[in-house]
Amino acid sequence: MENSVKEPELITVKDGQFFKGDKPYYYVGTNYWYGSLLGSKSVGDRDRLIKELDLLKSNGIDNLRILVGADGGGNDYTVRPALQYEQGKYDESLLEGLDFLMAEMRKREMYAVLYMNNNWEWSGGISQYLEWNGYGKVPIPNLPQYTWPQYMTYAEQFHSCEPCVEAFENHVKFIMGRTNSINGIKYTEDNTVMSWQVANEPRVLSEKHEPIFTKWLNETVDLMESLDSTHLISTGGEGAAGFLWSEAIYERTHQNKNIDYLTMHMWPFNWGWYSPEGEKGKTLNDAILKAKEYINSHVSLAEKSKRPIVMSEFGLPREGESLSPDSSTKNRDEFYSSVFSLLIDSHANKGALGGYNFWGFGGYGKSANHPNGKWEPGDEFTADPPQEPQGFNTVFASDISTLEMIKGYNEKVGNLK
Template identity: 30%
Template sequence: MVSSQALFLSVKAMMTSSQFEEMGQMEDEPWTLVQKNGNQFVVDDQPFYVNGFNTYWLMVFAVDASTRGKVTELFQQASGVGMTVCRTWAFNDGQWRALQKKPSVYDEDVFKALDFVVSEAKRFKIRLILSLTNNWDSYGGKPQYVRWGKEAGLNLTNDDDFFSHQTLRNYYKDHTVLNRVNTITNMTYKDDPTIFAWELINEPRCPSDPSGDKLQEWIEEMAFYVKTIDPKHLVEIGLEGFYGPSTPNKVPSNPNTYCQQVGTDFIRNHQVLGVDFASVHIYADSWISPPISDAHIAFTKSWMQSHIDDAEKYLGMPVIFSEFGVSAKDPGYNTSCRDNLISTVYNTLLDSARKGGSGSGSLVWQVFPDGTEYMDDGYAIILSKSPSTSNIISRHSTRLTLFNSLCKWKCHWGCKKRHELDESHYHDEL
């Protein structure tokens, strides 16, 4: 293999000087909003493929002056390997350093911390997917909304009442992040091109209704509501990708039988008006078995291809694999296991991109700056301490950047012709 720098230089040699100068000028142009054209993302009507990451705790770190610098450090390091999108939490409900202390009651210091995260992302040319709440108890989420409802005297029986009780739906809709005016940039969030997309909820599940109707109605209401406030930005749900009752022929593709009992339905959910692109997570080590095995890679390939095909045939939209990783706590883990998984994800996406397919990007779970190991859930990648992984990430970023640029120079958007980068430039024979 060669380094990403060598790849960059080899492709530069294939370009005319005017083409290379145009690439540099593109980097200096003002940002515009990411949109979609059919089954791909576009910026100024040109392709935009995503190589990104998750770091969920940025807002909380930005509250305290002693840890705020880690936000800057992270964006600087991620930008250094060409990553262009970060997914993070724009919520913290009723817990330590809560953004939303009670329904529609906010801590201004925490909101200013989120302002800082957005402004720093802009400074390092990283766009943000901002998630608006959690299915899980971490950072409050669905269970906290139910606790608030009970405190208000509502007769609630389980956490899934979050999806069905109109008072709790109204609590969610009153969460005012979209209308926030950034105290640093003076730009309203709903107008800021730094924001790639809004995510309705991280990993929604509604096991009390395996039919999926309850969650489907919630998605329909909330996607439409978010679009009424902000018709400019993209919206995605936050799903893990499990197939449900609407596609019984696809259910065998799920990693286990429990997945079809959690009230989600990949194709049906993503056909909702207002949902712009699909999200899928990949955790073979927790869904199939913790010990590292070849079965994890085989599952990852088939899981990705199934969802790419569905996004093309049934949804007509891009799909982002918005969480994927392997835990260092898994039996048999080593760095090469992680590198193999990441390379598998990247190569599958590149195969789709070459064909003009729906595979539009991925967000590794998760990237950390130095000195934050105490937050590690087993999946953390510290770029400065992971040279082989960093090189794989950087090489993928370079390939996507050059792919987009060559497409701009050689053809109109939507063209599926072969580009000057031949097949060898997309795979690990280098």
């Protein structure tokens, strides 16, 4: 790419819509959580990264949701290596990997949604801060001796753990205060940043948890606003699914005026809406109906608050839950197309539904195909995090039908130059 390409225009919110410069901005983007790892010299592959960014851009995909970095890096089923390998200590090669990714995206006028933390153990996240601060070992729910309820009970302690919260705030200050070592541009002055996102799927985990969670969320959002009032701020929330399936709780926790737009996530297979075998009540058509209902109800909440909303995570397995890139994506393509059609209507009507980030883009990565499907250190990075079967929700570079369909939708909303 030529360095003469003009810098990205600032993404803003006005009258309940996203704007890129002075034009409305609607998009179909992707999750690319491992992008900074791919950009590092230590464990990455910069040639692959550049090829993937070019492929994404050629299909109108200019919006990437990216994990700033993992925490800890000492547990099985978690991202390794970790950016923050000890509390307050950082792997410089991975920081430079983030810089390289951002510099290459800037050349291509692409946008990053950078999330700072994770509710889940697969990147360390809030549970790692608890372990660092004396709360005992993280009960990794994929290990046979632990359960998901145990993990949830453990994780819920984060928001009232003062040293944990302080350490995370220091992390936020450190990342947002960074100057890119590749191009010398401060992150807070780089319009490649569309949004700073508090975390991946921050959740209210019980009714009694709501007040302390809301206090923490507001304080984190306000901190981000104080550090960068130019770029947008979002929470990374899943919608009602992450708030005890209560739209009212989701609304209450998102009142802060410094939250510039809302987010929602959707997982039809995980939530029991869809089965590749088409069991009764779990067919593709059933899943599409439920998906549209879920989206539309959250769009109504966004309209009520006069803010746009993004479906920033969703996915669907390949045919027969296959992990092979050679397997059919027919049902996935139909599901994607059905929900993307809502974006066309929103674009035409200047609506609140502003975009999608599908989960996720695996590009030219190849899964190692271990018998259990999991990721092991040394394997290539793909879209599926290390605790999930590699290739399960991945869109590979070879998924031509999917990418062509996405390109078509980006053309329809004017997001392809």
